[in-house]
Amino acid sequence: MTQDAGSGGDGGPPERGGKGGRGAPGGALDDGAWSCQGGNGGLGGDGGYGGPGRGGDSIGIAYLDEDQLTLEGVTYELGPPGKGGVSWDWSGDEITGEDGIQVETLRFPE
Numbered sequence: 001m002t003q004d005a006g007s008g009g010d011g012g013p014p015e016r017g018g019k020g021g022r023g024a025p026g027g028a029l030d031d032g033a034w035s036c037q038g039g040n041g042g043l044g045g046d047g048g049y050g051g052p053g054r055g056g057d058s059i060g061i062a063y064l065d066e067d068q069l070t071l072e073g074v075t076y077e078l079g080p081p082g083k084g085g086v087s088w089d090w091s092g093d094e095i096t097g098e099d100g101i102q103v104e105t106l107r108f109p110e
Contacts, residue, residue: 001076002058002059002060002077002079004080004082005055005056005058005080005081005100005102006055006056007056007082007083007084007085008052008053008054008056008083008097010085010087011049011050011085011086011088011095012049012050013049014046014049016046017043017045017046017047018044019044020042020043020044021041022040022041023037023038024037024038025038049087049089051087051095052086052087052096054084054097055082055098055099055100056081056100057100057101057102058100058101059078059101059103059105060074060078060103060104061104061105061106062106064110066107069105071105076104078102078103081100081101081102082100083100084097084098084099085097
């Protein structure tokens with residue numbers, strides 16, 4: 001028997017861009033004078049939303065080795081898989097993470 005699987009996490013909000021770097025000092029000229037300092041860099045662009053998480057799986061029996069799997073007399077009561085989380089793309093359209101799966105048995109890769 002499995003419980004309801006958890007939902008995927010929603011994508012986090014964008015973060016503001018970072019500050020630009022300092023301008024480098026000017027160099028020495030032949031006559032002993034110094035040239036002007038370089039300008040500071042500009043602000044970095046804002047980041048995008050984080051991606052949505054995948055919903056949790058509802059798995060009756062997960063196994064690695066088929067030789068060790070015995071299914072005689074087994075019954076399953078599986079809760080529903082979790083829904084994928086939500087986020088947004090650059091244009092403001094909503095995107096959804098993949099939903100989880102519901103399976104009685106699942107062989108994990110080695």
